[in-house]
Structures are given as C-alpha cells and as structure tokens.
Amino acid sequence: xxxxxxxxxxxxxxxxxxxxxxxxxxxxxxxxxxxxxxxxxxxxxxxxxxxxxxxxxxxxxxxxxxxxxxxxxxxxxxxxxxxxxxxxxxxxxxxxxxxxxxxxxxxxxxxxxxxxxxxxxxxxxxxxxxxxxxxxxxxxxxxxxxxxxxxxxxxxxxxxxxxxxxxxxxxxxxxxxxxxxxxxxxxxxxxxxxxxxxxxxxxxxxxxxxxxxxxxxxxxxxxxxxxxxxxxxxxxxxxxxxxxxxxxxxxxxxxxxxxxxxxxxxxxxxxxxxxxxxxxxxxxxxxxxxxxxxxxxxxxxxxxxxxxxxxxxxxxxxxxxxxxxxxxxxxxxxxx
Amino acid sequence: xxxxxxxxxxxxxxxxxxxxxxxxxxxxxxxxxxxxxxxxxxxxxxxxxxxxxxxxxxxxxxxxxxxxxxxxxxxxxxxxxxxxxxxxxxxxxxxxxxxxxxxxxxxxxxxxxxxxxxxxxxxxxxxxxxxxxxxxxxxxxxxxxxxxxxxxxxxxxxxxxxxxxxxxxxxxxxxxxxxxxxxxxxxxxxxxxxxxxxxxxxxxxxxxxxxxxxxxxxxxxxxxxxxxxxxxxxxxxxxxxxxxxxxxxxxxxxxxxxxxxxxxxxxxxxxxxxxxxxxxxxxxxxxxxxxxxxxxxxxxxxxxxxxxxxxxxxxxxxxxxxxxxxxxxxxxxxxx
Numbered sequence: 001x002x003x004x005x006x007x008x009x010x011x012x013x014x015x016x017x018x019x020x021x022x023x024x025x026x027x028x029x030x031x032x033x034x035x036x037x038x039x040x041x042x043x044x045x046x047x048x049x050x051x052x053x054x055x056x057x058x059x060x061x062x063x064x065x066x067x068x069x070x071x072x073x074x075x076x077x078x079x080x081x082x083x084x085x086x087x088x089x090x091x092x093x094x095x096x097x098x099x100x101x102x103x104x105x106x107x108x109x110x111x112x113x114x115x116x117x118x119x120x121x122x123x124x125x126x127x128x129x130x131x132x133x134x135x136x137x138x139x140x141x142x143x144x145x146x147x148x149x150x151x152x153x154x155x156x157x158x159x160x161x162x163x164x165x166x167x168x169x170x171x172x173x174x175x176x177x178x179x180x181x182x183x184x185x186x187x188x189x190x191x192x193x194x195x196x197x198x199x200x201x202x203x204x205x206x207x208x209x210x211x212x213x214x215x216x217x218x219x220x221x222x223x224x225x226x227x228x229x230x231x232x233x234x235x236x237x238x239x240x241x242x243x244x245x246x247x248x249x250x251x252x253x254x255x256x257x258x259x260x261x262x263x264x265x266x267x268x269x270x271x272x273x274x275x276x277x278x279x280x281x282x283x284x285x286x287x288x289x290x291x292x293x294x295x296x297x298x299x300x301x302x303x304x305x306x307x308x309x310x311x312x313x314x315x316x317x318x319x320x321x322x323x324x325x326x327x328x329x330x331x332x333x334x335x336x
Numbered sequence: 337x338x339x340x341x342x343x344x345x346x347x348x349x350x351x352x353x354x355x356x357x358x359x360x361x362x363x364x365x366x367x368x369x370x371x372x373x374x375x376x377x378x379x380x381x382x383x384x385x386x387x388x389x390x391x392x393x394x395x396x397x398x399x400x401x402x403x404x405x406x407x408x409x410x411x412x413x414x415x416x417x418x419x420x421x422x423x424x425x426x427x428x429x430x431x432x433x434x435x436x437x438x439x440x441x442x443x444x445x446x447x448x449x450x451x452x453x454x455x456x457x458x459x460x461x462x463x464x465x466x467x468x469x470x471x472x473x474x475x476x477x478x479x480x481x482x483x484x485x486x487x488x489x490x491x492x493x494x495x496x497x498x499x500x501x502x503x504x505x506x507x508x509x510x511x512x513x514x515x516x517x518x519x520x521x522x523x524x525x526x527x528x529x530x531x532x533x534x535x536x537x538x539x540x541x542x543x544x545x546x547x548x549x550x551x552x553x554x555x556x557x558x559x560x561x562x563x564x565x566x567x568x569x570x571x572x573x574x575x576x577x578x579x580x581x582x583x584x585x586x587x588x589x590x591x592x593x594x595x596x597x598x599x600x601x602x603x604x605x606x607x608x609x610x611x612x613x614x615x616x617x618x619x620x621x622x623x624x625x626x627x628x629x630x631x632x633x634x635x636x637x638x639x640x641x642x643x644x645x646x647x648x649x650x651x652x653x654x655x656x657x658x659x660x661x662x663x664x665x666x667x668x669x670x671x672x
Contacts, residue, residue: 013557013559014563044382044385047379050378051375052376055465085375091480136473140391333347333468334467
C-alpha cells in the first residue's frame, strides 16, 4: 500500500479499491474463501439454513482484550450457534472513514482472522465503502452469518415449567470494561471483556445430552439478562424466577456498576449465554460448561415457574422478591 | 411511536428498541418473515447457495426516483442474480444517527418493502444500531443476500474469443442524477437513476437460451463499465474491444459528464448489467431484453478478441482506437 491512511478513492471501485481489497484478502489469509466475483458460491448440506446479521459500532475500536473485529466475528457466530445451527460462513462489510490508519485496519483484520479460525468459520464475501471524514466515526463493520442445521433448531416454544435456567459466566464485564476504557474509570485492567466465540461450547453441549433436553439458548448481549428474560417470560407466558445470590457477578464489576448506578443485569455481554434445560440434564450441562474455558463460571440461576405471568421475579438475598423490569432506556450505546 | 426522531435508547436493546423493531416489522409487512429469535431458520433447496453483502452509504438519502432503501435491495438482489442464482432472502442491518426523523425511516422502509416485493425476495433477519449525532451521516444500511442455484453458476472462465458483449441500458445516469441532486446541476429532473431489481430480467434470459450460452453477467456498479471490463480482460487474458458509438449514453448524461469532466464509462450504475454471450444467442438476448422494461436500451457494444492481452480497447467514432484504462481514483463517493 502506498497510503498509510484510508483515502476516498479506496472506495470508488477503481484501482485504489483493488489495492485495498488485496490488502484485506491477504490479511485474512486462508480464512477468506471468497472470489472476486460479486457473490460467493457455497456448498451447503440439508434443507434449512440459519441466517443472522449484525452491525458493529463499537467504541473504542480497540480495547483491553479485543477490538471491533473480534466482536464482529464472535457476535454473529454466537447468534447462529444459539439457534442450534453450526456456523459456517460469514460475510464482512466495512465502512471506513477517510483518514483511518491502514495499520489499525490490519490489526482489526488480524483479529477477524484469529477469531474466525477459533470459531472455525470462513469469510466468503466482503464489501468496503469509504466515506468522508466526519461522516462516520472511524469504522463500522457488518457481519452476516450462515449456518446449517445438523439437528432440529432450538425453539423457545419448548420451554416448560420446571426447566432450569443456566448462565455460562459472569455478566456485565464486557460493558464495564468498555465504559471503563472510554472514561478511564480505572477498572479496565481488572475487568476484561468476555467477548468469545461460543459455538464450540454450544456444540459440545448439544452433542452431550439427549435431543430436546436443551430447550433453548440465547446469547445475553444488548439489553442484558433483564431484556432476554423478559422476552422469554413474555413469550412463554410463565413467570421466570431467578435468585439474586446466584448471579455470577465479579466483585469488581459489582463495585463499578454501583458507582455507575446501573445493575449488571441490564448490561451487554459478548460471550455469555443463558440456557433453558430439562432438570434431568442440569448437572451434565454444568459439568461440561465448567470444564470449558468459556463456561468456567457456569451456574444455575433460576427456573421456569408454574405461574401464568409474564414477570421475571428475582428472589433477593434477604428472601424478599422483586420484579426484574426491562429498562426503558439506559443510553449505553456502542458496546457492540 | 412516542418519538418522532431516533434517540439513543432506540438502540440499547431495552424497551424503546422493541418499539422501533415493531415499527420496522410492521412497515415491512409481509415482506419480513423473520422471527424475534436471534437468527432466522430458512428452507433451502439444492447443495449450493450464493451469498453476497453490501453496505450502502448513499447521499442524499432521498433522490429523484428512489432512496437508499431501494438501492439497498436492488444492489444486493442484482449481485446474487448475476451469479446465475435466484435471490430468495435478504438481511437488513441499519445504523441510525440520533435525531434521524422516524418519518424518513418509514419512507425508506416502505421503499425496501416495495423493492423487495418487486424482486420477490423476503427479508429474514435484521439489526438496528443507533449512534450519537455526528458519529454517522444519517443512515447506513447493509443488506446481505442469499440465493439458490437452479442451474449451474455463471462463470467468467467460460468467456471465449468471439463472445459478444451486451449492455442492458444507459450508463452513467445513476451517478449523474445523484451528483446533480447534491449540487443542483439542474439535470436531476431530466436524468433519473436507473436503480432497479434485475433478477426478473436475468431469469427470463437464462430460461430463454441454452445453458452455457450466456457466459457471464455482471452488474455495472462502482467503478463503472471501465472497471468491470478491465477486470474481465485481466482475468481472461484476452483483449475486449468495444465501439464508442454503440455505448448507450443519454445526450443529457453526455452533456453533464462533459461539464463534470468525467466519462460515463467510469460512472456507477444501479440497474445496468453487461453480459458476455455466444454469438448464436446475441439476437435472442437482445430481443428479450428490449421487450423488458429494464432492458429497452439493450445493445451489443463489443466482443472478445483473439488477441492475448489484458487491454480494453475502444474503437472511436473516427475509427481510431484507444485503451480504456481503469481510473486510479475519481473521488465520487457515496453513490451506492
């Protein structure tokens, strides 16, 4: 590359565009299997696919233990995996601001390559647009994922009273880490983002227990656990009861959240899933998760009650209970 | 909706996000077949799919005969269709700037619905992010398309000497229209964007002629015809010869281009394809195209020569010839 920063002509489809695309393709290496044609032709098995899309507007672009590139892969891989599908392919579309350092782009692409390798997916098509300075904040990434079903799709309609609710790990860390990096709260070295591709863990779990005994899996991202659980209780029409003292929250995260006046239950994560499972497989699921590097803090936090209701109820440490509301808003943008 | 403008909390995953998502889903109507789950489960036939992705950063967002929504559907549908696949599904990811009028969003979504209906595709998954004012210019859209192959994928390796090069219609109009709207050149009422979904036309063509007689199709977007033809000649290693007087350029577009000091051959289009076809089917292809509303100005503009070369050669009106270079840059951003 002659330029060390992105210029407008990197996006106009002419010669400089080709230079930029070559850099992208070379940096992605064997993770990229697309061609120069307009669309990729991909082998597929089965008669159903899973498709999901996500745009990433993370700020800051680089943080303690990751960057927007890593999140862009993990977020979409996890969205596919929680449906019960095996993620195979990702598309990668980037919008770049003029002046964005090429070296930073290479760092992000390297993260994308590494996360893709870990998740065992291929990048199959790409798009790069360039806008003037000030028309975007540095870089936005969209990834769209395609997966195949080697088993029945998971389905929240199967959730029943008595099903156990398991969380894979600490909540709130991703948000607190990013907020701390942004404003220098001082927690950014002690609380790291949980960003990780969870498809390996999910596949291991689904392989280990009888079909249908894991009812549904959801990644706990934007809106946090409160949003996910309210969506579930609203959908199944039964109250979900969780125990406050079981919630896996790091002491530092609890402190930082207190300081910020927000409950980690509302915070976004990037490597945390919740599962509704039959009671018979609860122990097995926990055992497998705890052995996996992304599930060491796995814990049962509650269950589905008999009560017809759309409430999420939290039993507090003192034995009293309160309704976990979904927040109306919290103005914590650009965490994912 | 209580708000008439986008606010940050429309993107945080909590209650206001659901309100916005409901508005999006309702406005898209029966074109949207996604669920509230993280990913869509989609039926698919065959053992190969086509996948393509595109981000759209069009300015202005609304123009004479379209908007960013229409372009977002047509661009991706066309990318899938030119591969020889039948476009079925689109994902829709939007990044919105705080303060963006909800009414404008509804207009854009209505365009997306209308274009999707015309292209006969379904929107299957979505994502919406909101950023602060000034962190993005109004709205960016990403669409990713999935198609199935009901026939062999088209393949530019099949292009041979003697193959005819057909263009579906006027070049340059989309770019000139948008540039004219931007700066008030005065052409914006006389030259309209060519933005259109071309999958119907392409399917009709592929059904009408023997398999393999249409070698390859490409949509002539960013970088214009010069970029597409140089890519082809570079790939096949044979010179492509075109005749200047055959190029379908509206007189007004020629005038405007002259004024701007740019050749329409370098300009982006959004509803124009070029095809390499066996000479035996040239007439049939032209006949079908001219009857179709998006191919009325179809014309053969050249052919593939015997000469081993990577040049694109233009025979000028006076009989002399010149090499059509791809531009290094032209700083015409945000046309698609």
